[in-house]
Amino acid sequence: MKHPIVAGALVACLALAVACSKNDDEKPTLTIGVKFDQPGLSAMGTSGKPAGFDVDTAAYIADKLGVDADHITWKEAPSAQRESMLNDGTVDFIVASYSITAPRQQQVSFAGPYLVAGQDLLVRKDETRIDRPEALDGRTVCSAEGSTSAAKIKKDFAAGVNSTARPTYSACVDDLLAGTADAVTTDDVILAGYAAQHPDKLRVVGHPFTRERYGVGVKKGDTELQGRITSAIQDMISDGSWERSVSKNLAPSGFRPLSAPVVFNAPDTAVTAVDPNTLDPELVKVVNRLAETSNNQQWDEFNTMTCPDAAPAINALVKQYTPQFDERIGPDVKDAGFTNTITGITQTGPDSATFLAHESFTNVPDKYRQYFKDIDYTGTMQRQNGAWKLCNLAADFVES
Numbered sequence: 001m002k003h004p005i006v007a008g009a010l011v012a013c014l015a016l017a018v019a020c021s022k023n024d025d026e027k028p029t030l031t032i033g034v035k036f037d038q039p040g041l042s043a044m045g046t047s048g049k050p051a052g053f054d055v056d057t058a059a060y061i062a063d064k065l066g067v068d069a070d071h072i073t074w075k076e077a078p079s080a081q082r083e084s085m086l087n088d089g090t091v092d093f094i095v096a097s098y099s100i101t102a103p104r105q106q107q108v109s110f111a112g113p114y115l116v117a118g119q120d121l122l123v124r125k126d127e128t129r130i131d132r133p134e135a136l137d138g139r140t141v142c143s144a145e146g147s148t149s150a151a152k153i154k155k156d157f158a159a160g161v162n163s164t165a166r167p168t169y170s171a172c173v174d175d176l177l178a179g180t181a182d183a184v185t186t187d188d189v190i191l192a193g194y195a196a197q198h199p200d201k202l203r204v205v206g207h208p209f210t211r212e213r214y215g216v217g218v219k220k221g222d223t224e225l226q227g228r229i230t231s232a233i234q235d236m237i238s239d240g241s242w243e244r245s246v247s248k249n250l251a252p253s254g255f256r257p258l259s260a261p262v263v264f265n266a267p268d269t270a271v272t273a274v275d276p277n278t279l280d281p282e283l284v285k286v287v288n289r290l291a292e293t294s295n296n297q298q299w300d301e302f303n304t305m306t307c308p309d310a311a312p313a314i315n316a317l318v319k320q321y322t323p324q325f326d327e328r329i330g331p332d333v334k335d336a337g338f339t340n341t342i343t344g345i346t347q348t349g350p351d352s353a354t355f356l357a358h359e360s361f362t363n364v365p366d367k368y369r370q371y372f373k374d375i376d377y378t379g380t381m382q383r384q385n386g387a388w389k390l391c392n393l394a395a396d397f398v399e400s
Helices: 010-016 051-063 079-086 147-157 169-178 188-197 223-238 241-249 281-295 299-304 311-319
Strands: 030-034 042-044 070-077 108-117 119-124 140-144 161-165 182-188 202-204 213-220 339-347 354-362 373-384 389-397
Touching: 030 051, 030 079, 051 070, 051 213, 051 223, 051 241, 070 281, 079 213, 108 119, 108 188, 108 223, 119 188, 119 339, 119 389, 140 169, 147 161, 147 354, 161 169, 161 389, 169 182, 169 188, 169 202, 182 188, 188 202, 213 223, 223 241, 223 299, 281 339, 281 354, 281 373, 281 389, 311 389
Parallel strands: 030 070, 140 161, 140 182
Antiparallel strands: 108 213, 119 182, 119 202, 339 354, 354 373, 373 389
16 A cells, blocks of 8 residues: 555554554554545635545544544545545545445455445436437436446437536536537436535436445455445444435435445344254244244235334335335336345344345346345344344345
C-alpha cells in the first residue's frame, strides 16, 4: 500500500497488516477513494472536502479503524479506475457507489453491503414519453465511463437505444440539460441528487429495474481489512448512525432507500448447518413450517409464528421481495413464482437459534433478473412462552 495506516495505535496497525511508522507520535492516516460529483452521496464542497452519505460511511469506518477525519486523504475514484486504484495501492479502500457484482468480485474484495439502490432514469422534467427503459428505443442515454448501466438497457430493454459515455455523471447531466442526451442512467440514489440540484428542470422517472448493493472495495484478498470494515458497517447500522446519515444526506432530495441491508461479507457471519439430531425438534418443525407457509403464501399462519413486535418489519421485508406485492415492477412480474429452502439451522441456546434460507425465483423475465435475484435470508428465532417464534429477518441478494 502506498498510503498505509501509520501507527499511533499499534493495535490498528497490526489488525490491518500494514507498515507502521517508527514515530509513535504520528497519527494513523488513511487514503480513501470517493466520488467528487454525486450530490447526496459524495460531492466536493466549498470547504475543499467531500460530503454526503458515502463520505459519512467512509469517515465512520475510518474512526472505527482508529483514524480521525482530519487524517483522511480523500481521492477521487472515477468508476473506470476503481479496481486499479485498489490493486495498485493508490487508496486503502473505496466508498463510491460501488455495486457488488460477480465480475468485480473477481478483481477486488468487498465489505458490506451498506446500501441498496436500483438503476433508474433521469430525464428533463417536461419529458413525459420516457416512463420506463423500454421507451428509450431511438433515444440517447448517457452513462459514466466504466459503468454497465447503458449496456444493461441496450441488452434487456431497448436494443435501439443510442448510448454515450462521459467521464462523470455530472457531465452526462450537462448533456441532458443541453438537450444532447434524452436520459441519464445509473442508480436512483445518484440520480435523485442531481434532480435535487435542478428541481425545475429534471426528474427521476421512478421505475427502478435492478437492485444494486453498494459495498466498500478493498484490495483483492485483504480479508483482514474486509472483516474490520464489515464490522464497522454493522456498528453504523446498529447504533443509528446509518439512519441519521440517510436523513441528513438523502432524504432532502426526496429519495428514500430500501431499509439497511444485512451485512454479509465478514468471516463471522456465516450460519452453517448442523446435525438435526442435536436441535430441538420443535425448532426444526417451526423453521420448516415458516418456509412452507411462505412458499404457499399462507400469510396468516406465517404471522402466527412471528414475534408480535417484529411482525410489521418482517411482513414489510417479505413483501418487498415477493413479486406479487411489488409496487414498482407491477404487472411485468405477476406470473413470477418463488421457492424458499432452509439451508442451515444453528441453535445458539435453549431459547435462541438462527437459520439460513435460500429463495429462488421462477418465471421472472430475463430483463428483471437483476431486480429479482436469488436471495439468502437470515432469520433469528426465539422461544417465547414455550413456542419458537421468528423475531428478526434479514435478506441479501446472491451474485452469480
